[in-house]
Each structure stands twice: as structure tokens, then as C-alpha cells.
Amino acid sequence: MTVALFLEQILNGLQLGVMLFxxxxGLTLIFGVMGLINLAHGSLFMIGGFVCAAVAAWTGSFWLGLIASLIAAAAAGALVEIAVIRRLYDRDHLDQVLATFALVLMFSEAVRFVFGSFPLYLDPPVFLAGPVMLPGDLPYPAYRLAIIIAGLVVAAGLGLLISKTRLGMQIRAGEADREMIAALGVDIRFLYTVVFALGAALAGFAGALIGAIQSVQIGMGEPVLILAFVVIVIGGIGSIRGALVAALIVGLVDTLGRFLLPTLLSGAMEASAARGVGSALASMLIYLLMAVVLVFKPRGLFPANA
Amino acid sequence: MRDLITEHRLNILLALILLGGPLIAHFADEPFLVTLATRATILALAGVGLNIALGLGGLVSFGHAAFFGLGGYAVGILASHHQNYEPLMTAPFLINGSNQMLVLWLVAIVVSGLAALFIGALSLRTSGVYFIMITLAFAQMIYYFAISWPAYGGEDGLSIYVRNTFPGINTLRPLDFFLLSYAVLMLVLIAQWRLTGARFGIALQAVRQNEGRVAALGLSPYRIKLAAFVISGMITGLAGALYADLNRFVSPTMMSWHLSGEIMVFIILGGVARLFGPVVGACLFVLFEHVFGSFTTHWQFFLGAALLAVVLFAKGGFIGLVAGRARHD
Structure with missing residues (x-):
């Protein structure tokens, strides 16, 4: 095992981490402001991927596809918020889970109806298609590096949006006391729609970016959604900073675990068994990490409103 | 408004319909319908398990497919060792596979109970939306483990070539297997009915309504919830064991989060915390799948739409609609 290979895996882990972030x-923002658990967030991720792939195939431009996916995901988010989600804010979590689960079923079938059951493929933009040379003569796919940078830029932008702008102030106020900010004349219904569309756009953005690495297919958002739940539990619900830290931890632990565990175990047992046991253990690693965090910090690493 | 029928009478009626339908189908020589009813019965049992945690205890577990799958795998693994004449382990002592349902069920119940103890002990440290996400995450952990563990088929699953045996009946005949599943379901329902009125059941419902008061009375809400969660996981595990024998096949799909959602759907369709809620819900679900599935491959879209309508506009599900709100009689 070389240092270069290790560095490559660290970058892959960071790339998974920013995606999860x-x-x-979006999930933690929607929970923090509206108190809603949204299973359909993975569907918005899927919509981002499909719209980007379809528009890029049609126009030949990845960038037009990316813009279209942002608009489509935000629009789908706003539409769903107005039609369904808005009725769920005052309901208990069971109703929220079931209603958004129903939305997952409907979105998946609707996408299957429109795009068919076969996966779509999306090429990254031409100038990002090749590798770049990192220090130490390590070739690394330029597109993956661009995802890391894009994710960090969005994270910084989101941080600024929430801490510096008027909208961010209203979001923070909404988290603290929603009756009060409604009493102060803020249109709370509109604010909720905006927050939901913002979260949807983030999910759609992630789906579009991932679409050029994996195939774009039905249900692509579901594993990501559940990993994002793990991130939220570790980071502390409602905390953007916690989400960032936990997402990077989960991304790194998952990627490095899959890379290192089979190698480490091969010292103790024969190679094929080590690969099997190692990969099985690696797939459980982040959940075990979550269990450990729960034992010591049941409210997560960065509990909001603590 | 006067209710159409009391819940108690409705339950007896439902139990008779579920028994009578497949009997008629059997004598009309429609074995497929008998198997369909068996599927509904077993899924209902999984729902009954979840209903104890979710309905009585208010514990919204989104990970019950894990127990369902573990119960199934317990049967699949032991049966595969039996059919290959391979002991499960030889050291420190010999454990052979088995094809006796009673043994397999016991193992399935113990395995899923232990898993529920582990998952419950950790996730009950939290509540609300955390609990939902954590149960979902742990179920996903077991799901990925089943996929990546190569010894028992991994992603491809595991076949059981001949249905396991039960003393005195021929489980290969659809009606016999249906009656066996039906008997298990009824026994569990009677046990739940007794449990609901017993000290433990009352304490559990009190925890759902006001945890602080239960603690003030000197009871430990955590232990009550954990016990309920373990019982709930065991019943769903037993359902998984039966399901494995119904399909003669187990695969990681039994543990997918879609199945966790579907088990929850049974409860909401039939009525949360109602004794026969999951039974009605599972029957409606299987009928829906069968009827709409024969018209369109996109039947899940309509399932989603129906579920959304029930959640938004018809709280209380079928039993709530017919028998009114739950009463303490």
C-alpha cells in the first residue's frame, strides 16, 4: 500500500462526504425549521440526476443539465411542499414518515413512467473528463476533485446565507420560535416553501453531480438518504455545522474502511476470506460509529438548541 | 354518530372472513388464492409485531424489516445446512441444521429478539425523529451485512428446496400451510389482547401517553419500552420465519427499508393500535397489489396515492372508519 493510494482514498472519502453534506x-434545515422528517428527500436527489442526464443528453451541455436539475428539483420541492408537505407540519412524526414514504413510491413510479426502467448515463464536462496531477505525481479524476470543491463552496455559501442574509436570519428565527416570527409579520408559509425548495435544490444538485460518476437510476437517492440520516444523527439534528463535520467523518470512515479493512484482515486470515469478512464489516462500520456516538452523545456531536 | 359495529364483533367477523375465504378458494380449486391469503396472513403477523411497539408503545420503528429478514435468514440458514447435511458448527460443540419448523421458529424468535435487544437498547436512548432515523439506519446496517456476507448467498439470497416440516400436517399443501400460519396469527393476536389488558400492557400505553408520570410512579419507562420493542421484534421475526417457508427463499430484499415502510403501511391502513388493524391492512395491501398489479406495472404509484389519502384524510384507517374511535370496553 502506497501513500499515493492512501491519499486517493482520502480524496474519495472527502468526495462522498461533501455529497452527503x-x-x-437540506434534511437538517427542513427538520430544524419545520420540524419535518422528509423521506422524499432521496427522490429529489433522483430527480436532479435524471433531469441533468436527460437535459445534458438533449442539449449536449452538462452545464445546462446542471442548471435544469437545480430548477427542476427546487420546483418539485416547492410543488410538493404546497400540495402535501404543508399539511404535515402539525402532524406527528408517524404521519410525516408515512406521507413522505407515499411520496417516495409515487416519485419512483412517476420517474419510471417518464424515463423507463433503464439507467441513464451522464458524461462529465469535457475539460473535467481527464485526470489532474496532484502533488507527488498522483493522477486523480478532475471531476471528482471538482465535486469536492463545489461541495465545499456550497457549504461556505450556505453558511453565509444563514449567518449573514435576511433570509438566513428568518430561518434561524424560525428554528427558535415560529409563532414569534409570524407575529412579527414574516410570511411563514412562504418562508417554509422557500426553505423546502432550497433543501430540494441542494439534493438535486448532489444528484446531478453524482450522476456523472454512477449511473442515473430509480432509487438512486435511497441509500444516500439513509446515509444522510446517519450523518444527521451523528452531527446533531438541526445543526448545519454538525452536518458538515459528520458528513466528512462518515465519508472518510466509509471509504477508508472499505479500502483498509480487507487489507488489515488479510494479515490474520487467507485472502479471499479476508475480502469477504472485510467488506461485510466495512459496510457496517459507519452504523457502528453511529452506535458509539449514541452511547456517549445521544444528541449528536453538535446538538442544536442545547 | 353510532358506530356500525363494535370493534370486538368486527374483529371476530374479520377473523372468520380470513379463515373462510381461503377455505372456499380451496374447495373451488384455486390454490393460488390460498397462497395469496397465506401471504396476507404472514404479512399481517409482521404488522402485529410492529403494532405492539408502534401502536401500543408509540415507538415509530422504521427498521422492522431487519427482524423480519433475520427471522427469515434463521430459517434459510438452518434449512440449507440441513439439506446439505453440513453441521452449522462443529467446535466447541456440534450444531446441526434442522427442517423442523418448531425448532426453526424458536431460533428465529431468539435471533430477532437479540437483535431487537441490541437495536432497542441503543435507539431507545433517544426518541421522536431520532428514533425513526436510528432504527432505519440499523436495519440498513443488517441489510448491507446480508448483501456483502458471501457465505449465505449474499445479494442472490438462499433457496429452501423443500418446505420445512411441522408435526402432523403436510406443509407442502397450500391449505395446510395456510391453516398453520392462520393459527399462529390467531394465537399471537390472543396473546396481544391479553397483554394489552395486563399490567405490562397498561404500563406500556401509559408510557406512550405520558412518560414522566410513569417514571413518577416508580416504573422505568426505558425498560418497559425496551421489553415492548423486543417482543415486537420477536413477533416480526416469527413472521419472517413463516415468510421464508412460504416463498422457500430468503434474500436481503426481506430487510430492505421498503419492507419496513410497508409493514408500517399495514398498520395505518387498518388502524393504529387496533388489535386487527395490521390484519385488515395487510389484506388490503395484498389485494391492492394483486388487483392493481394485474392492470399496471406502475401499481406502486397508486399505492402511494392511496396511502397519502389515508394519512391526510382518513386517520384511524379501516377499523376507525367502521367501528369508530377506540373505546375502553
């Missing part, structure tokens, strides 16, 4: 940020 884009998902977890």
Missing part, C-alpha cells in the same frame, strides 16, 4: 444540510 449536500443531502444532510
Amino acid at each position: 449536500l443531502m444532510a444540510a
Whole structure:
């Protein structure tokens, strides 16, 4: 095992981490402001991927596809918020889970109806298609590096949006006391729609970016959604900063675990068994990490409103 | 408004319909319908398990497919060792596979109970939305483990070539297997009915309504919830064991989060915390799948739409609609 290979895996882990952050940020924002658990967030991720792939195939431009996916995901989010989600804010979590689960079923079938059951493929933009040379003569896919940078830029932008702008002030106020900010004349219904559309756009953005690495297929958002839940539990629900830290931890632990565990175990047992046991253990690693965090910090690493 | 029928009478009626339907189908020589009813019965049992945690205890577990799958795998693994004449382990002592349902069920119940103890002990440290996400995450952990563990088929699953045996009946005949599943379901329902009125059941419902008061009375809400969660996981595990024998096949799909959602759907369709809620819900679900599935491959879209309508506009589900709100009689 070389240092270069190790560095490559660290970058892969960071790339997974920023993806998870884009998902977890939207989820935690929606939970923090509206108190809603949204299973359909993975569907918005899927919509981002499908719209980007379809528009890119049609126009030949990845960038037009990316813009279209942001608009489509935000629009789908706003539409769903107005039609369904808005009725769920005052309901208990069971109703929220079931209603958004129903939305997952409907979104998946609707996408299957429109795009068919076969996966779509999306090429990254031409100038990002090749590798770049990192220090130490390590070739690394330029597109993956661009995802890391894009994710960190979005994270910084989101941080600024929430801490510096008027909208961010209203979001923070909404988290603290929603009756009060409604009494102060803020249109709370509109604010909720905006927050939901913002979270949806983040998910759609993540889905579009991932679409050029994996195939774009039905249900692509579901594993990411559940990983994002793990991120939120570890980071502390409602905390954007916690989501960022936890997303990077989860991304790194998952990627490095899959890379290192089979190698480490091969010292103790024969190679094929080590690969099997190692990969099985690696797939459980982040959940075990979550269990450990729960034992010591049941409210997560960065509990909001603590 | 006067209710159409009391819940108690409705339950007896439902139990008779579920028994009578497959009997008629059997004598009309429609074995497929008998198997369909068996599927509904077993899924209902999984729902009954979840209903104890979710309905009585208010514990919204989104990970019950894990127990369902573990119960199934317990049967699949032991049966595969039996059919290959391979002991499960030889050291420190010999454990052979088995094809006796009674043994397999016991193992399934113990395995899923232990898993529920582990998952419950950790996730009950939290509540509300955390609990939902954590149960979902742990179920996903077991799901990925089943996929990546190569010894028992991994992603491809595991076949059981001949249905396991039960003393005195021929489980290969659809009606016999249906009656066996039906008997298990009824026994569990009677046990739940007794439990609901017993000290433990009352304490559990009190925890759902006001945890602080229960603690003030000197009871430990955590232990009550954990016990309920373990019982709930065991019943769902037993359902998984039966399901494995119904399909003669187990695969990681039994543990997918879609199945966790579907078990929850049974409860909401039939009525949360109602004794026969999951039974009605599972039957409606299987009928829906069968009827709409024969018209369109996109039947899940309509399932989603129906579920959304029930959640938004018809709280109380079928039993709430017919028998009115739950009463303490």
C-alpha cells in the first residue's frame, strides 16, 4: 500500500462526504425549521440526476443539465411542499414518515413512467473528463476533485446565507420560535416553501453531480438518504455545522474502511476470506460509529438548541 | 354518530372472513388464492409485531424489516445446512441444521429478539425523529451485512428446496400451510389482547401517553419500552420465519427499508393500535397489489396515492372508519 493510494482514498472519502453534506444540510434545515422528517428527500436527489442526464443528453451541455436539475428539483420541492408537505407540519412524526414514504413510491413510479426502467448515463464536462496531477505525481479524476470543491463552496455559501442574509436570519428565527416570527409579520408559509425548495435544490444538485460518476437510476437517492440520516444523527439534528463535520467523518470512515479493512484482515486470515469478512464489516462500520456516538452523545456531536 | 359495529364483533367477523375465504378458494380449486391469503396472513403477523411497539408503545420503528429478514435468514440458514447435511458448527460443540419448523421458529424468535435487544437498547436512548432515523439506519446496517456476507448467498439470497416440516400436517399443501400460519396469527393476536389488558400492557400505553408520570410512579419507562420493542421484534421475526417457508427463499430484499415502510403501511391502513388493524391492512395491501398489479406495472404509484389519502384524510384507517374511535370496553 502506497501513500499515493492512501491519499486517493482520502480524496474519495472527502468526495462522498461533501455529497452527503449536500443531502444532510437540506434534511437538517427542513427538520430544524419545520420540524419535518422528509423521506422524499432521496427522490429529489433522483430527480436532479435524471433531469441533468436527460437535459445534458438533449442539449449536449452538462452545464445546462446542471442548471435544469437545480430548477427542476427546487420546483418539485416547492410543488410538493404546497400540495402535501404543508399539511404535515402539525402532524406527528408517524404521519410525516408515512406521507413522505407515499411520496417516495409515487416519485419512483412517476420517474419510471417518464424515463423507463433503464439507467441513464451522464458524461462529465469535457475539460473535467481527464485526470489532474496532484502533488507527488498522483493522477486523480478532475471531476471528482471538482465535486469536492463545489461541495465545499456550497457549504461556505450556505453558511453565509444563514449567518449573514435576511433570509438566513428568518430561518434561524424560525428554528427558535415560529409563532414569534409570524407575529412579527414574516410570511411563514412562504418562508417554509422557500426553505423546502432550497433543501430540494441542494439534493438535486448532489444528484446531478453524482450522476456523472454512477449511473442515473430509480432509487438512486435511497441509500444516500439513509446515509444522510446517519450523518444527521451523528452531527446533531438541526445543526448545519454538525452536518458538515459528520458528513466528512462518515465519508472518510466509509471509504477508508472499505479500502483498509480487507487489507488489515488479510494479515490474520487467507485472502479471499479476508475480502469477504472485510467488506461485510466495512459496510457496517459507519452504523457502528453511529452506535458509539449514541452511547456517549445521544444528541449528536453538535446538538442544536442545547 | 353510532358506530356500525363494535370493534370486538368486527374483529371476530374479520377473523372468520380470513379463515373462510381461503377455505372456499380451496374447495373451488384455486390454490393460488390460498397462497395469496397465506401471504396476507404472514404479512399481517409482521404488522402485529410492529403494532405492539408502534401502536401500543408509540415507538415509530422504521427498521422492522431487519427482524423480519433475520427471522427469515434463521430459517434459510438452518434449512440449507440441513439439506446439505453440513453441521452449522462443529467446535466447541456440534450444531446441526434442522427442517423442523418448531425448532426453526424458536431460533428465529431468539435471533430477532437479540437483535431487537441490541437495536432497542441503543435507539431507545433517544426518541421522536431520532428514533425513526436510528432504527432505519440499523436495519440498513443488517441489510448491507446480508448483501456483502458471501457465505449465505449474499445479494442472490438462499433457496429452501423443500418446505420445512411441522408435526402432523403436510406443509407442502397450500391449505395446510395456510391453516398453520392462520393459527399462529390467531394465537399471537390472543396473546396481544391479553397483554394489552395486563399490567405490562397498561404500563406500556401509559408510557406512550405520558412518560414522566410513569417514571413518577416508580416504573422505568426505558425498560418497559425496551421489553415492548423486543417482543415486537420477536413477533416480526416469527413472521419472517413463516415468510421464508412460504416463498422457500430468503434474500436481503426481506430487510430492505421498503419492507419496513410497508409493514408500517399495514398498520395505518387498518388502524393504529387496533388489535386487527395490521390484519385488515395487510389484506388490503395484498389485494391492492394483486388487483392493481394485474392492470399496471406502475401499481406502486397508486399505492402511494392511496396511502397519502389515508394519512391526510382518513386517520384511524379501516377499523376507525367502521367501528369508530377506540373505546375502553
